[in-house]
Amino acid sequence: MPTAPADRIVPVILSGGTGTRLxxxxxxxxxKQFWPLAAAGTMLQETAARAAGPLFAPPVVVxxxxxxxxxxxxxxxxxxAEARIVLEPVARNSAAAIAAAAAxxxxxxxxxxxxxxxxDAAVADVPGLLAALAAAAVAARAGRIATFGIRPTRPETGxxxxxxxxxxxxxxxxxxxxxxxxxFVEKPDAATAAAMVEGGRHLWNSGMFVATAGTLLAxxxxxxxxxxxxxxxxxxxxxRDLGFVRLGAGFAEAPSISIDHAVMERTALAAVVPCDPxxxxxxxxxxxxxxxxxxxxxxxTAGPVTTLGARNCFVRSEGILTAVVGLEDVVxxxxxxxxxxxxxERAQEVKQLVEKLKAEGRKEATEHRRVYRPWGSYEGVAxxxxxxxxxxVVRPGAKLSLQKHYHRAEHWVVVAGTAIVxxxxxxxxxxxxxxxxxxxxxxxxxxxxxxxxxxLIEVQSGPYLGExxxxxxxxxxxxx
Amino acid sequence: MPTAPADRIVPVILSGGTGTRLxxxxxxxxxKQFWPLAAAGTMLQETAARAAGPLFAPPVVVxxxxxxxxxxxxxxxxxxAEARIVLEPVARNSAAAIAAAAAxxxxxxxxxxxxxxxxDAAVADVPGLLAALAAAAVAARAGRIATFGIRPTRPETGxxxxxxxxxxxxxxxxxxxxxxxxxFVEKPDAATAAAMVEGGRHLWNSGMFVATAGTLLAxxxxxxxxxxxxxxxxxxxxxRDLGFVRLGAGFAEAPSISIDHAVMERTALAAVVPCDPxxxxxxxxxxxxxxxxxxxxxxxTAGPVTTLGARNCFVRSEGILTAVVGLEDVVxxxxxxxxxxxxxERAQEVKQLVEKLKAEGRKEATEHRRVYRPWGSYEGVAxxxxxxxxxxVVRPGAKLSLQKHYHRAEHWVVVAGTAIVxxxxxxxxxxxxxxxxxxxxxxxxxxxxxxxxxxLIEVQSGPYLGExxxxxxxxxxxxx
Numbered sequence: 001m002p003t004a005p006a007d008r009i010v011p012v013i014l015s016g017g018t019g020t021r022l023x024x025x026x027x028x029x030x031x032k033q034f035w036p037l038a039a040a041g042t043m044l045q046e047t048a049a050r051a052a053g054p055l056f057a058p059p060v061v062v063x064x065x066x067x068x069x070x071x072x073x074x075x076x077x078x079x080x081a082e083a084r085i086v087l088e089p090v091a092r093n094s095a096a097a098i099a100a101a102a103a104x105x106x107x108x109x110x111x112x113x114x115x116x117x118x119x120d121a122a123v124a125d126v127p128g129l130l131a132a133l134a135a136a137a138v139a140a141r142a143g144r145i146a147t148f149g150i151r152p153t154r155p156e157t158g159x160x161x162x163x164x165x166x167x168x169x170x171x172x173x174x175x176x177x178x179x180x181x182x183x184f185v186e187k188p189d190a191a192t193a194a195a196m197v198e199g200g201r202h203l204w205n206s207g208m209f210v211a212t213a214g215t216l217l218a219x220x221x222x223x224x225x226x227x228x229x230x231x232x233x234x235x236x237x238x239x240r241d242l243g244f245v246r247l248g249a250g251f252a253e254a255p256s257i258s259i260d261h262a263v264m265e266r267t268a269l270a271a272v273v274p275c276d277p278x279x280x281x282x283x284x285x286x287x288x289x290x291x292x293x294x295x296x297x298x299x300x301t302a303g304p305v306t307t308l309g310a311r312n313c314f315v316r317s318e319g320i321l322t323a324v325v326g327l328e329d330v331v332x333x334x335x336x337x338x339x340x341x342x343x344x345e346r347a348q349e350v351k352q353l354v355e356k357l358k359a360e361g362r363k364e365a366t367e368h369r370r371v372y373r374p375w376g377s378y379e380g381v382a383x384x385x386x387x388x389x390x391x392x393v394v395r396p397g398a399k400l401s402l403q404k405h406y407h408r409a410e411h412w413v414v415v416a417g418t419a420i421v422x423x424x425x426x427x428x429x430x431x432x433x434x435x436x437x438x439x440x441x442x443x444x445x446x447x448x449x450x451x452x453x454x455x456l457i458e459v460q461s462g463p464y465l466g467e468x469x470x471x472x473x474x475x476x477x478x479x480x
Numbered sequence: 481m482p483t484a485p486a487d488r489i490v491p492v493i494l495s496g497g498t499g500t501r502l503x504x505x506x507x508x509x510x511x512k513q514f515w516p517l518a519a520a521g522t523m524l525q526e527t528a529a530r531a532a533g534p535l536f537a538p539p540v541v542v543x544x545x546x547x548x549x550x551x552x553x554x555x556x557x558x559x560x561a562e563a564r565i566v567l568e569p570v571a572r573n574s575a576a577a578i579a580a581a582a583a584x585x586x587x588x589x590x591x592x593x594x595x596x597x598x599x600d601a602a603v604a605d606v607p608g609l610l611a612a613l614a615a616a617a618v619a620a621r622a623g624r625i626a627t628f629g630i631r632p633t634r635p636e637t638g639x640x641x642x643x644x645x646x647x648x649x650x651x652x653x654x655x656x657x658x659x660x661x662x663x664f665v666e667k668p669d670a671a672t673a674a675a676m677v678e679g680g681r682h683l684w685n686s687g688m689f690v691a692t693a694g695t696l697l698a699x700x701x702x703x704x705x706x707x708x709x710x711x712x713x714x715x716x717x718x719x720r721d722l723g724f725v726r727l728g729a730g731f732a733e734a735p736s737i738s739i740d741h742a743v744m745e746r747t748a749l750a751a752v753v754p755c756d757p758x759x760x761x762x763x764x765x766x767x768x769x770x771x772x773x774x775x776x777x778x779x780x781t782a783g784p785v786t787t788l789g790a791r792n793c794f795v796r797s798e799g800i801l802t803a804v805v806g807l808e809d810v811v812x813x814x815x816x817x818x819x820x821x822x823x824x825e826r827a828q829e830v831k832q833l834v835e836k837l838k839a840e841g842r843k844e845a846t847e848h849r850r851v852y853r854p855w856g857s858y859e860g861v862a863x864x865x866x867x868x869x870x871x872x873v874v875r876p877g878a879k880l881s882l883q884k885h886y887h888r889a890e891h892w893v894v895v896a897g898t899a900i901v902x903x904x905x906x907x908x909x910x911x912x913x914x915x916x917x918x919x920x921x922x923x924x925x926x927x928x929x930x931x932x933x934x935x936l937i938e939v940q941s942g943p944y945l946g947e948x949x950x951x952x953x954x955x956x957x958x959x960x
Contacts, residue, residue, distance in 0.1 A: 024803075306840065308833050309826065321818040321844045323504075325833050326826030330807065334819050338801040339812070341821055346789065346806030353788050353805050360786065364801045382861040382871050382937070386912075387895035389869060389937050391862050411893045411915050413939040415867035432866075433941040435891050435917065457862070457869050459893040459937045461913040 009137060009210075010112055011051035011059035012101040015044060015071060015119035016091050021284045021350045024338035025316070028366040031120075034070055037282055038122035038291060044071065045078040047119050050126050057112075058082035060105065061119070062097040065089065068244055069374040069477075086245045089252055092230075095262035096254035098209075099220050099231030100247055106213025107235075113140050114216065116209040116259075122291060124278025132275035135176035136210035139168060139271045145211040145219065145264065146178055149203025149272040150279045155193035158283055158348065160205040160260070161185040162272050181270035184260060203272060206279050209259065211269075219269060224262040230254035242478065285331040285340075286347035289314035299324075303334070314344065338364045374477040375400050376453070388465050390458045394419070394448040401475035402445040408462030408469065410438040412446070417454035420447040443473060489617060489690075490592055491531035491539035492581040495524060495551060495599035496571050501764040501830045503837075504818035505796070508846040511600075514550055517762055518602035518771060524551065525558040527599050530606050537592075538562035540585065541599070542577040545569065548724055549854040549957075566718075566725045569732055572710075575742035576734035578689075579700050579711030580727055586693025587715075593620050594696065596689040596739075602771060604758025612755035615656035616690035619648060619751045625691040625699065625744065626658055629683025629752040630759045635673035638763055638828065640685040640740065641665040642752050643676075661750035664740060683752060686759050689739065691749075699749060704742040710734035722958065765811040765820075766827035769794035779804075783814075794824065818844045854957040855880050856933070868945050870938045874899070874928040881955035882925040888942030888949060890918040892926070897934035900927040923953060 019032025026032035033043040041049065048059055061083050063071050068087055075083045086100060098116055105112050115133065123129050129148070136146035149162045165180035184205065188196065196202035211219075220228040230253040237248020264270055280291045292300035292314065299307050303317035310324040317334040324332060329344040342350060357365035370379040375398035382389040394400070394417075402422065412421065413435040421428045421436050422445040428436055438444050440462065448454035472480040499512025506512035513523040521529065528539055541563050543551050548567055555563045566580060578596055585592050595613060603609050609628070616626035629642045645660035664685065668676065676682035700708040710733040717728020744750055760771045772780035772794065779787050783797035790804040797814040804812060809824040822830060837845035850859040855878035862869040874880070874897075882902065892901065893915040901908045901916050902925040908916055918924050920942065928934035952960040 024801075304842075306833070306837060306842075308829060308836060317819070320816075321504075321837075321842060322821075323819070323833055323837070324821045325829050326823035327810065327821060330810070330821065332819070332821050334814075336800075339797070339803070339814050339819060341802075341804045341807060341810065341812050343806035349788060349805050353786070353803055356788060357786060357801075357803070362784075362786075362801060381869060384871075384895060384935060387935075387937075389861060389871075391864075391869075409913055411891075413891045413893075413941075415864060415939060415941055433889055435915065435939075437915065455864060455867075457867075457937075457939045459895065459915075461893075461895055 006109070006111075008057040009051075009055055009115050009133075010057045010105050011048070012098065012114050012116045013044070013047055013051070013059050013061045013119045014094060014097050014116070015061055015063040015067065016088065016097060017118065017120055019120060020354045021348060022282075022288075023350055023354045024333060024335045024340050024364065025318070027364075027368055029066070030070070030368050030372065032282070033119035034067070034074060037288060038280070041078060042074055043120045043122070043282070044074050047117060047121070048075060048078060048080050048083070050123060050129065051115060051117070052080060055130075058084065060084045060086060060101045062086045062088060062101055064091055070372050072243070084245055085243070086247060088247055089234075089249055092251065092254040093256040094259040095220070095224055095227045095257045096231050096251065098216065098259050099224070099228050099254070100234055100251065102213045102216040102220070103228075103232050103235045104245070106217050110212060110214030110217065112213050113137050114211060114213055118207050118281070120282060121206070122280045122282050124291070126277070128275065129277035129279070132176045132273045132277065133210065135173040135178050135273045136271075138173045139178040139273070140210045140212055140215070143215055143269060144168070144178065144271040145209055145215060145267060145269050146271040146273055147181070147264070148206045148208045148279070149274045150206050151274060151276045152197045152202065152204050155190060155197045156204065157188060157190055157193050158287070159281065160187055161196055161202040162205050163202050164272050164274060168271055176273050176275060178271045178273050181272050184265050203274055204279070205260070207281070209264075215269065219263050219267050223266045224257065227254045227257065227262055284347040284350065285314055285333065285342065286344050289331070289344060312344065335368075337369045374398070383465075386463060387459060387461050390460070392446075392456050392458055394446060394454040396448055396451050396453060399447040399476050400445060401470075401472040401477075401480060402443060403473060404441055404443045404471050405462075405469050406441065406471070407464040408460045409440045410461075411459040412436050412438065413457045413459075415455050415457055417448060417452050418450040419454050419456060420449050421445070422447075486589070486591075488537040489531075489535055489595050489613075490537045490585055491528070492578065492594050492596045493524070493527055493531070493539050493541045493599045494574060494577050494596070495541055495543040495547065496568065496577060497598065497600055499600060500834045501828060502762075502768070503830055503834045504813060504815045504820050504844065505798070507844075507848055509546070510550070510848050510852065512762070513599040514547070514554060517768060518760070521558060522554055523600045523602070523762070524554050527597060527601070528555060528558060528560050528563070530603060530609065531595060531597070532560060535610075538564065540564045540566060540581045542566045542568060542581055544571055550852055552723070564725055565723070566727060568727055569714075569729055571736075572731065572734040573736040574739040575700070575704055575707045575737045576711050576731065578696065578739050579704075579708050579734070580714055580731065582693045582696040582700070583708075583712050583715045584725070586697050590692060590694030590697065592693050593617050594691060594693055598687055598761070600762060601686070602760045602762050604771065606757070608755065609757035609759070612656045612753045612757065613690065615653040615658050615753045616751075618653045619658040619753070620690045620692055620695070623695055623749060624648070624658065624751040625689055625695060625747060625749050626751040626753055627661070627744070628686045628688045628759070629754045630686050631754060631756045632677045632682065632684050635670060635677045636684065637668060637670055637673050638767070639761065640667055641676055641682040642685050643682050644752050644754060648751055656753050656755060658751040658753050661752050664745050683754055684759070685740070687761070689744075695749065699743050699747045703746040704737065707734045707737065707742055764827040764830065765794055765813065765822065766824050769811070769824060792824070815848075817849045854878070863945075866943060867939060867941050870940070872926075872936050872938055874926060874934040874936075876928055876931050876933060879927040879956050880925060881950075881952040881957075881960060882923060883953060884921055884923045884951050885942075885949050886921065886951070887944040888940045889920045890941075891939040892916050892918065893937045893939075895935050895937055897928060897932050898930040899934050899936065900929050901925070902927075
């Protein structure tokens with residue numbers, strides 16, 4: 001029996017994290033949720049796919065301005081183009097993001113059940129999770145805010161815990177039973193964690209919540225009125241822009257507070273569904289090693305990696321040949337512009353490392369070499385005193401801005417696909433293996449009129465080659 | 481008082497090693513001796529500079545065919561263009577290389593003193609070494625083959641040892657005294673090494689020798705007649721080719737044997753000069769860590785490296801940002817196409833690693849991304865399905881071969897310097913920021929007529945882009 005539209009659950013996916021502890025793969029410019037880490041799809045795609053199907057309405061994805069095209073492209077790629085993408089003008093932590101989503105959905109239909117989740121966790125047993133969701137949804141429809149309490153498999157100090165209370169009457173579904181929450185416990189020390197795991201009454205707080213929009217709005221009104229007011233203000237002032245819901249500036253007035261502190265630790269309505277779906281927050285390289293497939297020596301490897309006498313290592317290379325000899329319990333992550341070698345038990349310190357790199361002014365702390373734009377991506381492949389070479393990929397049908405530069409000339413050589421180049425008054429069709437020269441100061445534009453991606457090599461020459469020497473005259477993506 | 485020409489010592493520098501244990505920096509295509517490892521100059525340059533000055537004649541450098549332009553260029557750069565570069569048609573170990581050098585020099589002047597050394601060792605105290613050399617030369621002129629016995633600073637198992645015997649009469653010079661050799665000891669186990677260091681009579685065998693050409697030839701005739709015959713044959717059949725001494729094919733008949741086994745362990749003429757010049761064979765990353773400057777935590781770093789809570793690590797990056805968190809006793813070496821992470825105490829196993837990589841068919845085992853040619857170098861910077869991009873640097877005055885390709889077209893964009901391009905019947909002058917298109921099948925040639933290096937970006941397009949699709953029609957360097 002198909003689910004009636006009104007009964008469909010709305011997934012709310014929070015995609016505002018930066019995943020700093022997974023540097024150098026995850027960086028502010030292209031964080032963790034956009035990488036394939038634990039499966040074939042990216043974390044965002046896997047998360048969205050988990051909450052797709054006849055039970056669900058299209059998701060609401062909340063993210064920052066900077067990642068909007070990335071979110072749209074990844075959802076489109078995963079066949080989820082119907083998602084509503086909500087843009088925060090500034091990040092204001094989870095309470096405000098959830099409040100905005102609840103206000104957006106709840107205006108028209110306060111009885112709608114929302115399933116709130118981070119975009120960057122992994123789940124091994126999706127049917128198991130959906131069974132727990134069924135119980136959580138029953139509790140939600142009964143007015144509760146239900147959390148998923150993951151049965152702990154080790155005394156993890158990186159997670160918060162939930163102490164389960166009495167069983168809730170009528171809270172059973174799909175073999176799962178919702179219970180009251182006795183209390184929330186913040187990230188514990190090792191001894192406390194061990195005692196809690198031993199005791200058997202504590203569960204990991206997965207950061208997923210199920211509640212109706214109405215319940216959330218009411219509890220926010222009671223416990224976090226400022227957050228709610230700002231979020232409502234943001235929704236009221238929202239603009240539809242290229243298919244995105246761009247929250248109004250009023251959103252920025254929200255205090256920056258987590259939903260745990262703002263609501264969950266204060267509400268009388270909290271419930272928890274104990275479950276065991278193989279959940280991991282994939283918060284650090286160590287936790288990724290925990291859930292990864294390993295060889296006989298305990299090594300988890302990905303990419304062109306060779307080991308010799310290595311044990312219990314996590315080794316990942318994005319392309320550069322990587323060899324490990326005689327090491328134990330080491331994390332080694334190799335990207336094209338940054339390498340991390342770390343003791344596996346000190347994987348949490350990567351956060352401090354990134355702070356240190358930022359303080360040293362290293363752009364690799366926050367930005368990748370490949371930069372994503374609404375029309376595709378570019379990547380520096382070589383540079384010298386007065387030149388640099390970029391590989392540019394333009395998506396089918398996409399078009400860069402009409403622009404000019406004051407300090408550089410450019411050569412473009414098409415190596416795959418077809419380009420239309422505007423150069424001052426000319427309009428030039430360039431096929432594979434053809435090139436064009438763009439002298440300093442000329443007004444130009446690049447477009448992919450074809451059905452396959454356009455790849456070109458750009459050679460820039462000039463005394464100053466910064467990205468800020470672009471005068472945009474006209475832009476399809478509203479950047480002029 | 482200047483040294484009379486006939487009394488000048490001839491340095492003989494053996495540059496045939498591959499330095500496998502220093503992978504990924506050192507590879508067969510561009511091995512250890514051509515890298516700056518322990519000082520500002522390359523190992524070869526530092527070695528040659530150590531043996532330059534009024535005491536010395538220009539050196540004889542023995543190397544393989546493949547490295548001839550590299551040796552010539554590095555010596556030229558170091559102001560040692562007068563070196564005689566002797567090319568082995570095949571590598572035949574140290575006895576044959578030394579025999580060829582002795583035959584080459586000794587024909588005309590058998591009394592000439594030769595100072596034989598590897599191109600790839602480091603010496604901290606050069607004046608100390610030269611003082612020991614003075615004593616060794618006295619012994620050599622008295623008919624001895626003198627070695628340098630390095631006073632051991634640790635129970636190293638990677639070196640051979642020399643047990644010193646009685647002092648030689650008249651063997652004193654510059655505060656050093658030559659002694660007879662009681663015996664040579666091959667690389668010992670740890671216990672034997674410890675006992676020898678404890679005993680105080682054993683010295684490290686540095687692999688440097690001082691003897692007259694005549695003594696060497698006579699001892700080779702007695703103890704290794706086949707080696708000598710082949711080496712003499714090679715010298716007799718030598719051709720002068722672009723300034724190189726290219727040994728004749730007869731050289732290949734020499735048995736492959738080290739000078740230690742062939743002569744030193746058999747001769748009655750061996751002497752040893754105990755000394756302490758801060759010598760290291762720089763045979764592994766661990767030995768490089770031993771001699772490197774270290775920070776307060778014992779870390780030796782080079783390149784863009786950040787450490788956080790690391791201790792006693794050796795970290796070297798050729799350009800990619802490299803971060804180490806919480807590791808101890810780890811070697812991490814990062815190049816643009818290969819990364820090695822290794823326990824410092826297992827640095828010897830890098831040799832096996834390279835064998836493994838070779839067996840896996842990884843080209844990074846033996847070749848670098850940047851490839852050196854007589855005219856300069858090239859380096860792949862990007863590649864895709866039907867294209868690749870190279871950065872080409874042509875030395876002032878140099879000229880590539882006249883060539884054509886059957887499977888690819890090329891775009892050349894000059895980004896620094898000036899080029900002359902021949903294309904079929906045309907001759908085109910290209911300035912910075914100008915480009916030329918070379919269609920498939922056209923006959924072309926690239927030349928740098930200028931005074932500064934020419935850098936260009938080459939974009940190749942075609943279904944097959946292998947280096948073997950070059951038909952050379954004419955070549956300045958004899959490769960057509």
